[in-house]
Amino acid sequence: MNWQVKYALANILETRGVTSAEHVRGDAIRITVRDQPDVVAVISASYMINAGSAAQYHEEFPDMDFLCGYRKECVWEGGAIRYIEENNIGWGSAGTLGSALDSGNVNTATHKDFFFSDRLIRQDRSVTTVIREFDRIYSITLVNGRTLRVGMIREYEPIADHVRTLWDKFGPIDIAWNINPHGNPTRKAVEAGQELGCKVMKWEELKVLLKKG
Template sequence: MNSSAQWISEQLNKRDFVTSIEVDGNRLSIVRDSRPTASVGVLSVRDVTAADVLPLVEGVQSVDFVLNKPKTGRFMGDALELLELKNVGWGGLGDAIRALRDFDRLGDYQERELTFVMRGLRQHGRVTSLTLLDDHRIAVVRQGLPDRVVFVGSMYQPTAETVRDAIDRYGDFDLFAATNPNSDPTAEAIEVAADAGIQMLKWRETLAALYR
């Protein structure tokens, strides 16, 4: 039995909207109180790629949601593209809980912060195209201006450690978009970002910076 899938099953079974769960390898069949039975595929990798996702979403046995267990894991752009094509939800344990609780079709669940940012960037007057590099970074192509990579950070108060962790985990980016409406980056966070050649900006400031 897949130990990660078993652990996820135990966590989901604690939810009052879950009636029962059947574990089959790294797949869970979840019977819910008032919504249709749903299937969740469980991964436990650092970087989720399309190759990891493909066996879970092929054919009639496709799962409804792909859950990656590690909190430090990330979904890469090719995986996100495939999941969108297949209308399969994705995320961590918290995302799976919200999807199972709130949606009949788990593929209708979208990570809120990333969806908000993508919508805002699509409506931007200078932006001509967007590419998801992973679940926190977006490559932005602008009309008549250099390309930029935007990191989406939704935490309330980004700190110096937040910035260092983002760089270590996700690699290069140009702008750190602090998207929480109450976000208040610390002076140390701004300094660490600047030392790395990164602009630390609130969401409105990010939109303004993309015009320049």
């Protein structure tokens, strides 16, 4: 049994409503939840999940209900997200799986860290097209035809290194969006963005920018 499966089994048993969790084979576990159908979750230790690996997991476990990127550093490529969602499979972190088990929406659950910001972008009337390149990187087209590449930063108070790391890992962006609702980017983070050629901002500022085009 792989290390991430062992940790997942131990943690999931503490989730409200879960009555049992057992290893099936490989990276798959079966979870019994009170008053709900059993859930088959695949617990991946990959640092990157792409369309190929998502499809491979699905082929190996056709009854998969949820694909979990167990590492905190796990990144999901846009192709993997599209494949998973088209096949009615939930996806995200261990925390996402726990929340989904509690609420009973495992097959439609999406990464809890990005859920609300994803909805904000897609519901904004100034945005006509949304292409999700990675779980935290979007290419969006505005009503006036302008295209922006937006990267999301989850940290409470992003520092310069968070902005530079996002840029280095995923390429140039126009906007570094601090999606944590409770904190604000530090002055050093804003200055790092200026040096790179991107703006670091919260949703209130981004919403205005999207409207102005």
